[in-house]
Amino acid sequence: MSSGENNENVIICVDALGADDAPGVVLRGVEQALGANSNLAVKLAGPEDCVVPFCENLGKNNPALKGRCEPLISTEEISMSEHPAKAVRKKKNSSIVLGCKAVAEGEAQGFFSGGNTGACLAAATLFTGRIKGVKRPMLMTLLPTLTPGKSTLFCDLGANADCKPDFILQFAQMAKVVLAQTTNNTNPKIGLLNIGEEDEKGTMFYQETNQLLREKLPEFVGNAQGSDLLTGEFDAVVADGFTGNVALKTLEGSIKTIFKLLKQTMMSSAKTKIGALLLKNDLKKMVKNLDPESVGAALLIGVKGAVCVGHGSSSDKAICSGILKTAEYAKTNMVTEIKKELNVEKA
Amino acid sequence: MSSGENNENVIICVDALGADDAPGVVLRGVEQALGANSNLAVKLAGPEDCVVPFCENLGKNNPALKGRCEPLISTEEISMSEHPAKAVRKKKNSSIVLGCKAVAEGEAQGFFSGGNTGACLAAATLFTGRIKGVKRPMLMTLLPTLTPGKSTLFCDLGANADCKPDFILQFAQMAKVVLAQTTNNTNPKIGLLNIGEEDEKGTMFYQETNQLLREKLPEFVGNAQGSDLLTGEFDAVVADGFTGNVALKTLEGSIKTIFKLLKQTMMSSAKTKIGALLLKNDLKKMVKNLDPESVGAALLIGVKGAVCVGHGSSSDKAICSGILKTAEYAKTNMVTEIKKELNVEKA
Numbered sequence: 001m002s003s004g005e006n007n008e009n010v011i012i013c014v015d016a017l018g019a020d021d022a023p024g025v026v027l028r029g030v031e032q033a034l035g036a037n038s039n040l041a042v043k044l045a046g047p048e049d050c051v052v053p054f055c056e057n058l059g060k061n062n063p064a065l066k067g068r069c070e071p072l073i074s075t076e077e078i079s080m081s082e083h084p085a086k087a088v089r090k091k092k093n094s095s096i097v098l099g100c101k102a103v104a105e106g107e108a109q110g111f112f113s114g115g116n117t118g119a120c121l122a123a124a125t126l127f128t129g130r131i132k133g134v135k136r137p138m139l140m141t142l143l144p145t146l147t148p149g150k151s152t153l154f155c156d157l158g159a160n161a162d163c164k165p166d167f168i169l170q171f172a173q174m175a176k177v178v179l180a181q182t183t184n185n186t187n188p189k190i191g192l193l194n195i196g197e198e199d200e201k202g203t204m205f206y207q208e209t210n211q212l213l214r215e216k217l218p219e220f221v222g223n224a225q226g227s228d229l230l231t232g233e234f235d236a237v238v239a240d241g242f243t244g245n246v247a248l249k250t251l252e253g254s255i256k257t258i259f260k261l262l263k264q265t266m267m268s269s270a271k272t273k274i275g276a277l278l279l280k281n282d283l284k285k286m287v288k289n290l291d292p293e294s295v296g297a298a299l300l301i302g303v304k305g306a307v308c309v310g311h312g313s314s315s316d317k318a319i320c321s322g323i324l325k326t327a328e329y330a331k332t333n334m335v336t337e338i339k340k341e342l343n344v345e346k347a
Numbered sequence: 348m349s350s351g352e353n354n355e356n357v358i359i360c361v362d363a364l365g366a367d368d369a370p371g372v373v374l375r376g377v378e379q380a381l382g383a384n385s386n387l388a389v390k391l392a393g394p395e396d397c398v399v400p401f402c403e404n405l406g407k408n409n410p411a412l413k414g415r416c417e418p419l420i421s422t423e424e425i426s427m428s429e430h431p432a433k434a435v436r437k438k439k440n441s442s443i444v445l446g447c448k449a450v451a452e453g454e455a456q457g458f459f460s461g462g463n464t465g466a467c468l469a470a471a472t473l474f475t476g477r478i479k480g481v482k483r484p485m486l487m488t489l490l491p492t493l494t495p496g497k498s499t500l501f502c503d504l505g506a507n508a509d510c511k512p513d514f515i516l517q518f519a520q521m522a523k524v525v526l527a528q529t530t531n532n533t534n535p536k537i538g539l540l541n542i543g544e545e546d547e548k549g550t551m552f553y554q555e556t557n558q559l560l561r562e563k564l565p566e567f568v569g570n571a572q573g574s575d576l577l578t579g580e581f582d583a584v585v586a587d588g589f590t591g592n593v594a595l596k597t598l599e600g601s602i603k604t605i606f607k608l609l610k611q612t613m614m615s616s617a618k619t620k621i622g623a624l625l626l627k628n629d630l631k632k633m634v635k636n637l638d639p640e641s642v643g644a645a646l647l648i649g650v651k652g653a654v655c656v657g658h659g660s661s662s663d664k665a666i667c668s669g670i671l672k673t674a675e676y677a678k679t680n681m682v683t684e685i686k687k688e689l690n691v692e693k694a
Contacts (some may be wrong), residue, residue: 146604158542161550195505195592203508203589203593224425226596230604242550243593245542249573250594254601257493257577258637262609265633271625278622282612 009039010327012306013099013108016046016054017077018115019319020312023050026114029319031058033066033327040327043108045072045095062164074098080312084118088126096120100127103305109330110306112297112323114314118239121159124300124307131335133344136167137302138241139309140175143251144289147232153179154229157298158245160285168192168238172217174301175236177252181332188235190217191224193243199223205240219330226250255290297322299329304337306330351443357388357674359653360446360455362385363393363401364424365462366666367659370397373461374530378405378664380674381412383667388453392419392442421445427659431465435473437604445468447474450652457653457677459644459670461661461682471647471654478682480691483507484649485588486656487522490598491636494579499578501528501584504645505592512556515539515585519564521648522583528679537564539678540569540590552587573597602637644669646676649685653677 016023023046030042044051051071059066076091087344088097099111100123111128113120117139122290125137140155155171156163172190179185192210194202199210201223201302213220222238226247262283266276276283306329310322363370366584370393377389391398395632398418406413413417423438449469458475460467472484482508487502502518503510519537526532530623539557541549546557548570573594586594609630610651623630644655653676655662657669 146607156588161542161548161553193593195508195589195596201508206508206589214363226593226598227600227603229597232598239593242542242553243590246573246590246594247597249542250576250597251573251601253572253574253577254598255605256574258602258605260493261637266626268629272629275622275625278618278625279613282615282619286608286612290608305405324406 003161008331009041010108010110010330011041011043011108012112012323012326012330013043013045013072013102014029014319014323015095015111015113015115016051016097017074017095018113018312019314020080020114021122023054023113025316026319027054029314029323030054030069030314031065031319032316033061033323034058034068037324037327038064040068040323042069042323043099043102044069044073045074045099045102047075047077047079048073054286068119068302070097072102078116078119080116082116082119084116084122087116087119088122096123097127100124100305100307103307104128109309110326112308112310112319112326114310114312114319114322115311117158117298120307120309121300124305128305128307130169130301131338131342131344132175132305133339133342134302135170136163136299138167138171138174139298139300140171140178141248141298143229145230145232150232152232152234152237153227154239154248155301156239156241157239157242160241161245162242163240163318165205165212168240169212169216169304170207170342171238172213172220172236174338175238176217176219177334177337177341178299178301179235181334181337182328187237188219189221189233190236190238191221191228192221193237193239193247194223194225196225197203197223259287295324299325301334304335306334355589355624355678356388357457357677358388358455359457359459359670359673359677360390360392360449361670362442362446362458362460362462363398364421364442365389365460365657365659367427367461369461369584371615372661372663373666374401375663376661376670377401377416378412379663379667380670381415382409383556384671384674385411387415389416389669389670390446390449392421394422394424394448395420407420419445421451423578425463425466427463428464429463431463431469434463434466435469441466443470444474445497447471447652447654451475451655457655457673459655459657459666459673461577461657461659461666461669464645464656466507467654467656468647470671471650471652474649475652475654478649478651478685478689478691480686480689481521481649483510484647485514485518485521485678486645487518487525488595488645490576492577492579497579499576499579499584501586501591502648503586503588503591504595505588506647507588508592509589512552512559515556515587516559516563517649517689518585519560519567519583521685522585523564523566524681524688525646525648526582528681528684529675535566536568536580537566537583537585538575538581540584540594541570542574543572544570578616606634612627634660645670646672648681650672651681651682653681
């Protein structure tokens with residue numbers, strides 16, 4: 001993403017309760033993010049006894065951080081297992097709802113949470129608000145690929161299980177804007193996830209969606225398959241949220257499984273242990289590039305602000321990287337450009 | 348699978364043209380399969396100038412193979428890229444159609460091809476015929492898992508893009524029969540591929556399917572996710588053919604990508620090359636266990652015979668293993684047991 005060129009300050013609201021190992025892991029992530037980006041300020045949403053002392057003590061060891069984090073006190077908590085829409089409607093004083101409201105009211109330009117994804121989505125839609133003309137906000141992430149330095153934008157990751165073809169057209173249009181805003185790629189190759197290359201493959205629904213993309217989106221290059229997600233052949237691949245979520249979890253699951261088996265194999269004898277030692281540093285680099293956790297946050301696209309959701313199992317590094325990505329995203333002209341692309345406001 | 352206990356002879360028809368590197372790779376695969384199973388005989392479907400000399404020369408170096416392969420002469424060929432249903436209707440003298448007919452007429456108990464999957468499916472449905480009561484035949488495979496010695500049966504791999512909930516119920520019932528017949532597992536844990544553990548997750552279609560499985564299938568233990576496919580937690584996972592195909596290709600694609608990156612990493616310096624040398628044998632074993640190609644053939648379940656489809660990119664070993672699996676499958680009571688399970692014929 002093209003941060004660094006823009007030196008304006010940005011305020012990101014962070015959910016102190018959003019992560020399996022919260023708040024400790026979040027607090028460390030906030031400190032790292034503030035250290036890494038001097039134009040960043042954080043509004044930390046969480047219980048008083050957690051966020052107030054953290055904000056007060058911040059900067060005691062590193063004066064550069066002093067005064068750059070301010071508390072946003074929540075009195076309720078939405079757990080990982082709660083029903084998203086119900087929890088968001090009931091718990092107006094939860095860190096997730098307060099964070100999304102802070103963005104709506106301009107007190108922050110973005111919100112980051114590693115908490116309940118469905119609740120973040122519901123709160124962002126209800127309280128931050130959809131961009132005019134957007135039928136359904138969607139979740140996207142950048143997948144690492146075999147092509148060095150290249151990622152593939154993949155969406156929808158599960159915000160919309162039941163879709164209509166025109167939702168998927170909008171996902172593709174929004175993906176196009178994200179690519180232009182974050183990678184300066186203005187001529188992207190966009191694919192539709194399907195079960196064969198030919199236009200007439202797939203369910204009736206996917207055949208119809210393929211036709212719609214052919215008609216309306218000049219950047220559409222045809223169907224992509226599950227095996228194309230990590231090759232770097234496409235700049236973006238779009239799918240309904242059900243198929244997208246299944247594909248994402250299958251991808252993450254296979255990567256995890258292979259890394260586990262690789263570890264077992266390397267620890268299986270004295271000989272393999274020596275081999276592993278020689279490979280250690282290079283393998284670590286490879287694992288880091290592929291690790292879904294380090295790939296980081298999912299961006300919620302289609303709401304009036306930068307809302308990002310990290311993995312519940314995030315480490316402090318992953319939280320830090322999620323906050324920094326939210327800040328970069330908040331500094332783009334994403335909302336205005338999405339309106340233009342969807343013809344809500346003519347350029 | 349429980350072969351070896353049953354010493355009756357079995358005749359399998361093999362498509363000499365079914366593989367990217369056909370016929371050479373297929374002929375070597377047939378020879379290996381005949382060598383590995385002394386109760387096996389092969390009917391080899393293909394052009395006269397290919398199959399006749401092969402059958403005549405077989406056994407010149409190894410007398411044990413003599414007379415165990417007989418030609419089935421085809422005069423047409425269905426290519427990988429042809430439209431399945433059209434090709435099958437038009438090319439009645441193709442190896443795929445002749446093979447499926449041989450099974451229907453009792454001249455062979457099974458058919459194996461590494462050719463056009465859609466054409467095999469269409470020919471098997473049209474000429475071998477659906478088992479009475481089966482709404483839709485489906486494709487299944489065994490996925491390798493993290494749990495040593497355990498596979499997970501996964502279906503539908505793409506035979507039916509558009510499904511109804513009761514098709515998926517039947518897929519699960521047929522999977523149950525396959526597990527009982529091939530692994531003696533009579534109390535399997537069967538899952539439905541979905542985007543969350545809770546019954547109410549997923550599209551309206553998947554919510555309805557979940558409810559139907561809860562009502563009708565005692566072996567249904569709930570939703571599985573993409574990340575559960577390789578853990579060994581489920582004995583079988585069922586999905587519609589669109590989602591199943593996307594998940595399978597995503598799985599295969601990620602495994603291939605990681606192996607490629609692993610190879611690159613290992614060849615990146617003198618130090619890593621020495622490390623790789625020490626790990627070579629153990630890694631080969633690991634790769635072999637996970638390699639989708641060595642995992643082998645997809646079984647077509649729901650037709651009146653054992654029809655199996657291998658990867659187009661199959662090696663001779665993969666062809667051999669596919670033929671042996673087809674033979675094992677042909678020796679089970681699958682068809683009778685599927686009728687019983689679907690209540691077409693009472694036990």
